[in-house]
Amino acid sequence: MTQTKTRKPTYLDLLNTICSQEGRAGVFLKAWAGKTPDPALKECLSFVAAREDSHYHIFKRRIQELGYQLEEVGDPMAAERLAVTGSGVSDAEKIRWLKEAGAKQPKPTVGDRYAAAIDDESVDPLTRSLLRWFADVEADSRGLIMEAYARVRTSG
Numbered sequence: 001m002t003q004t005k006t007r008k009p010t011y012l013d014l015l016n017t018i019c020s021q022e023g024r025a026g027v028f029l030k031a032w033a034g035k036t037p038d039p040a041l042k043e044c045l046s047f048v049a050a051r052e053d054s055h056y057h058i059f060k061r062r063i064q065e066l067g068y069q070l071e072e073v074g075d076p077m078a079a080e081r082l083a084v085t086g087s088g089v090s091d092a093e094k095i096r097w098l099k100e101a102g103a104k105q106p107k108p109t110v111g112d113r114y115a116a117a118i119d120d121e122s123v124d125p126l127t128r129s130l131l132r133w134f135a136d137v138e139a140d141s142r143g144l145i146m147e148a149y150a151r152v153r154t155s156g
């Protein structure tokens, strides 16, 4: 059963963007996990990749529950990001590249957008609840990744 369609929610684009982004993150983190010689980094990347992959499926389902289908939202950096993270360059080099790419992200970022949606009463309550949970998990993942990056820098 899907919910009755009234008019297309304005936040559908945000859900499509998150879903697409999480799917791509799962792929590039897994590619990197398959390349790193560092066992602790590999474990962290694999752990977060599994979360991203699961977020892709959860958001895809939420979009369907609202009565729509996922519409992939592209990212001009995606191909290069996957090429870099899946390559044989050092982990330190990959971290440097990702930081620079992150700084070039258009504003408001996807993170800014979902933070705003959590507080937006025009967004349906279940989606807001999902976004709140998602924001918490993303923050936790970011913390794990930052710790792993810091270890790479201090060890090499």
Ligand SMILES: [Fe+2]
Binding pocket: 021, 022, 025, 052, 055, 138
């Ligand atoms: Fe994510």
